[in-house]
């Protein structure tokens with residue numbers, strides 16, 4: 001049965017602040033320029049994120065007034081994405097592990113109480129495929145760098161995956177995507 005809760009109604013809130021406190025260019029403290037809001041639909045419910053945007057206030061710095069989003073934001077969703085990475089990962093798992101069709105996945109998500117269209121499921125499936133493709137491409141790039149430098153330091157801060165390996169693949173690919181923020 002379809003949920004009657006309006007799509008835009010957030011059930012939870014979370015505040016995101018940048019971990020980086022100093023400008024990577026000049027070393028001076030970063031200032032919070034403003035806060036913005038973003039709603040993300042996840043498997044746990046709809047979150048209203050309050051996001052602190054920071055910037056350097058040193059006029060002579062090359063990064064003067066360059067705005068930075070909190071590092072954690074990339075863990076929630078893709079840039080401009082309405083649905084969380086957990087949903088994208090689950091769709092990828094259903095599609096490639098269980099070979100579910102879009103209508104089947106749509107039905108399953110609705111059964112979990114999500115307000116989502118079939119078209120959105122298709123869109124998220126395409127995003128999943130892009131993430132996997134990016135992950136594979138990035139592995140080639142990392143391997144080349146590793147060969148060059150002899151070592152590589154890698155830091156990931158993804159959530160603990162709870163289903164198949166496709167999900168883990170997604171989280172890794174997402175970590176790669178964070179550089180686009």
Ligand SMILES: [Zn+2]
Pocket residue numbers: 023024025026027028056057058061062063064
């Ligand atoms: Zn600076």
